[in-house]
Amino acid sequence: MSDHIIEVSNLHLKYTFIKSLDFRDWVIHTFTRQKSVRKTKSIEALQGITFNIERGKTVGIIGENGAGKSTLLKVLAGIYAPDEGDVKIHTDSISLLSLAAGFKPELSGRENIYINGLLLGLSKAHIEHHFNDIVEFSELGEFIDNPVRTYSSGMKSKLAFSIACHVDPQLLLIDEVFSVGDARFRKKSSARIKEMINADRTVVMVSHSEELIKELCDEAIWLDKGKLIMHDETEKVLQAYGAFANR
Amino acid sequence: MLGYLWWLLDPLLHMIVYSIIVVFIFKRGQADFPVFVFCALLSWKWFSSTIMSSASCIKSHMSILNQVYLPKFILPLQETIVNLVRYLFGFIILAIMLVVFKIAPTFHFFEIIFVILIHFLFIFAVSVLLAHYGVYLKDLKNLLGHLTRIWWYLSPGIYSLTLIPEQYRWLFWLNPNTALFESYRNVIMYGKHPIYGYLLIWGSFSIVLIALGLRKLYKYDRTYSKVV
Numbered sequence: 001m002s003d004h005i006i007e008v009s010n011l012h013l014k015y016t017f018i019k020s021l022d023f024r025d026w027v028i029h030t031f032t033r034q035k036s037v038r039k040t041k042s043i044e045a046l047q048g049i050t051f052n053i054e055r056g057k058t059v060g061i062i063g064e065n066g067a068g069k070s071t072l073l074k075v076l077a078g079i080y081a082p083d084e085g086d087v088k089i090h091t092d093s094i095s096l097l098s099l100a101a102g103f104k105p106e107l108s109g110r111e112n113i114y115i116n117g118l119l120l121g122l123s124k125a126h127i128e129h130h131f132n133d134i135v136e137f138s139e140l141g142e143f144i145d146n147p148v149r150t151y152s153s154g155m156k157s158k159l160a161f162s163i164a165c166h167v168d169p170q171l172l173l174i175d176e177v178f179s180v181g182d183a184r185f186r187k188k189s190s191a192r193i194k195e196m197i198n199a200d201r202t203v204v205m206v207s208h209s210e211e212l213i214k215e216l217c218d219e220a221i222w223l224d225k226g227k228l229i230m231h232d233e234t235e236k237v238l239q240a241y242g243a244f245a246n247r
Numbered sequence: 248m249l250g251y252l253w254w255l256l257d258p259l260l261h262m263i264v265y266s267i268i269v270v271f272i273f274k275r276g277q278a279d280f281p282v283f284v285f286c287a288l289l290s291w292k293w294f295s296s297t298i299m300s301s302a303s304c305i306k307s308h309m310s311i312l313n314q315v316y317l318p319k320f321i322l323p324l325q326e327t328i329v330n331l332v333r334y335l336f337g338f339i340i341l342a343i344m345l346v347v348f349k350i351a352p353t354f355h356f357f358e359i360i361f362v363i364l365i366h367f368l369f370i371f372a373v374s375v376l377l378a379h380y381g382v383y384l385k386d387l388k389n390l391l392g393h394l395t396r397i398w399w400y401l402s403p404g405i406y407s408l409t410l411i412p413e414q415y416r417w418l419f420w421l422n423p424n425t426a427l428f429e430s431y432r433n434v435i436m437y438g439k440h441p442i443y444g445y446l447l448i449w450g451s452f453s454i455v456l457i458a459l460g461l462r463k464l465y466k467y468d469r470t471y472s473k474v475v
Binding site: 013014015016017074077078079080081096098102119120121 | 308310311312313314315316317468469470472473474
């Protein structure tokens, strides 16, 4: 096995926007013999990305909104298949931390901890073992037995974070989960994330906070409009990115 | 909130409506008409609610699918099983009705397992295909609501196959519901075998459909969530 845990070569990925079959359009096009508009529209979210990441490194991905950062993480997590190119991940234990958690609104926080934990790849025994830690970390208290639909958005993201930070994968993908909850919780959660990063695992993280990237990452990748601009030591990339952002 | 009770109330109310229409308004139907309808209606509910939710199952689980990778066939399978459990709950009402209408099931009742198995395959087959097309066709759900209603009335659910003129009866056997409904009634009400021949044909047909559907689902497995 090579010491590269991630090998990405010439990765292309596009999103497809569907114009669903529309009856009115269909009638118009059939009877007026107009040229039909294209049914789909696609956007190249990633265009020819190539990079390798060594085992044990912490890598930050930076770039403006819409640069393809989250898309890249989803490809690495195996949620999207590349449309072109190759993605090799040399481990089976991958977790993507993002706060778009799929909670079931009708179920209680307690039940959602189990469902979400299982989906994130935790075993039931593991969840049971850490259940009190999760609840305590989330600061939900007795709300844990209420349905999730009654939670405020802050409570939901706190709960999502508390579940997610109990995963223990070899490759951890973090999608901008630092800005959760109030200032106090944010402090607690960044401390927890730093703990997770410092353990002996590979981490790829997306963040808009350059300080955080500077503090935590060994390397950085700069994406812009779906293209990889730079992949180097954090200092150098941040310098170049700073110059670009202030242009 | 009545909650789980709706699993029982829903088919019960439907059965009452059909019984009122047919028995009291049209003055048709034999004495055990409510049981006759219920045998078909209960299983039809399983089919129709499963395919309705399967048609949108990938879209409605998008937030989870965007977080972790899941093999997509799990979603229609889950819908099929959840509704199977509801279906089996409905047998509580069926049992009460059998007592009320003094119908004693025979040992043929146990052959219902085979009928349910075939029905399961058929429902799962349709669900897998709809799960795939549901991602791309937004109107599918509206369309399905009407299609299932038409399909129900074209199936011998609230009427008996014997009411159909002999020369058109073969057409009804092209409808899988005919074999399924008649088989349910055979084992529950009439103490007869299910119609094994047709069931086997529909079973094999379903397996072919499942294979086709799974191939589709696997081909597009990691692209569904990219569709916006």
